[in-house]
Amino acid sequence: MTASNPSPKRLLVENLAWSNDVQQRDPTYFQRLAHAQTPTFLWIGCSDSRVPAETITHASPGDLFVLRNIANMVGTGSNSSSALEYAVCVLEVKHVIVCGHHGCGGVRAALLPENDATPNVNERIEPLRRLAHFHRKELDALPTLDARINRLVELNVQAQLDVIGHSEPMSRARKRPKLHGWVYGLKDGLLRELTSEL
Numbered sequence: 001m002t003a004s005n006p007s008p009k010r011l012l013v014e015n016l017a018w019s020n021d022v023q024q025r026d027p028t029y030f031q032r033l034a035h036a037q038t039p040t041f042l043w044i045g046c047s048d049s050r051v052p053a054e055t056i057t058h059a060s061p062g063d064l065f066v067l068r069n070i071a072n073m074v075g076t077g078s079n080s081s082s083a084l085e086y087a088v089c090v091l092e093v094k095h096v097i098v099c100g101h102h103g104c105g106g107v108r109a110a111l112l113p114e115n116d117a118t119p120n121v122n123e124r125i126e127p128l129r130r131l132a133h134f135h136r137k138e139l140d141a142l143p144t145l146d147a148r149i150n151r152l153v154e155l156n157v158q159a160q161l162d163v164i165g166h167s168e169p170m171s172r173a174r175k176r177p178k179l180h181g182w183v184y185g186l187k188d189g190l191l192r193e194l195t196s197e198l
């Protein structure tokens with residue numbers, strides 16, 4: 001959907017067309033999917049509208065259990081901890097993917113002075129400010145703000161994997177899922193592997 005100013009009605013019309021298309025190709029598709037979800041992956045990504053998990057991986061409904069928030073972070077709040085717990089302990093996903101992306105606005109904000117208009121975002125990205133401070137020597141040595149953003153995106157992915165790896169739900173997992181850190185390039189649409197457990 002590329003219309004410059006789509007309305008909510010347009011989304012509903014597109015949904016009807018999608019549902020009809022799917023059922024024409026596979027009449028029992030939704031019946032099978034409604035029975036249960038058995039996703040292989042927990043995807044933790046940014047809310048950024050340009051990084052839709054299913055689209056960029058050609059995934060289908062039922063493939064990914066998804067948690068998206070500003071700058072793909074797993075904090076101490078119940079939002080992320082409940083998603084992690086359910087994915088790891090109940091759905092028993094085989095892989096957890098943390099996916100950051102170049103040019104992330106949340107990461108950029110953590111490298112700039114606080115914006116008084118967004119107190120909730122400020123609170124949200126406080127761990128990123130601490131991470132940037134911890135790595136300030138490496139970040140300050142980079143030539144541009146964009147380069148610092150993209151490096152902090154990588155450091156953040158690694159930091160989130162560390163949090164997940166030591167989280168309480170992971171310690172309770174019957175079979176520990178593999179952890180993967182990826183970064184998505186907005187300019188070429190490609191995912192890059194930063195780190196991957198075998």
Ligand SMILES: [Zn+2]
Pocket residue numbers: 046047048070071072101103104105106107
């Ligand atoms: Zn982002």
